[in-house]
Structures are given as structure tokens and as C-alpha cells.
Amino acid sequence: MPPDDALPSTSGDFPAVVAVASAAVALLFIGLGLLLAPTAGSPVETGLPTSWGVVILVCGLAGLRLAWRLQGGDAGGVRAWCVLMALLSLPTLPYSLPVALPALFGAWRLWGSS
Secondary structure, rough: OOOOOOOOOOOHHHHHHHHHHHHHHHHHHHHHHHHOOOOOOOOOOOOOOHHHHHHHHHHHEEEEHHHOOOOHHOOOOOHHHHHHHHHHHHHHHOOOOOHHHHHHHHHHHHHHOO
């Protein structure tokens, strides 16, 4: 029998793992889109420098790593990542809904877990 002060396990929290992983995959696609976007003067110009694409890719990779760790029951840093990604995606709503909604759902699911 586990002690009364033991933290609840998050290894069975499949919805949170899926939410974190889907937000991370959305970030990867957004980052790749920024890196592969047409150059200035094109009708599909983003207005963001290429360095933003690299930063977004790194955030997506970090999210995938955190989702992998969360699947094993280690929730360290996952809530903070979810909240940060949701906050950073607010200025670009509604275009960032694929990142904001799963990140908020993941943070909500993990709020009382660790």
C-alpha cells in the first residue's frame, strides 16, 4: 500500500499525453511551415523571420519529449510547457487553435496530478 503523501501517478493519463503530443506536432508543422515559407515578395508572405521557425521547431521537439516522459509517468515540466505554449499562442488566435486548445487541455488534465 503506498503512503498517504504519495503523488498520484500520471502514467494512465492518456488524454493528457495525447493533448501534449498533438500540441507538439502542431508546433512542428508550424515551425516547418515558417522555415519552408516562400521568400519576401511572395503573395504568401508570413512576415516572421526564419529564426522564429527554428524556435517553434525546438518548442515542438521539447513538447514531444515531454509527452514521451509523461507517458512513462514523469510529469515534470509538462504543465509549465502546456501553459507557456497556450499563452504564446494567444496573440495569433484563431490561427494557433491547433496549439492552444490541446495545450490548455493538457494543462487542465495535469493540474492536480503532480
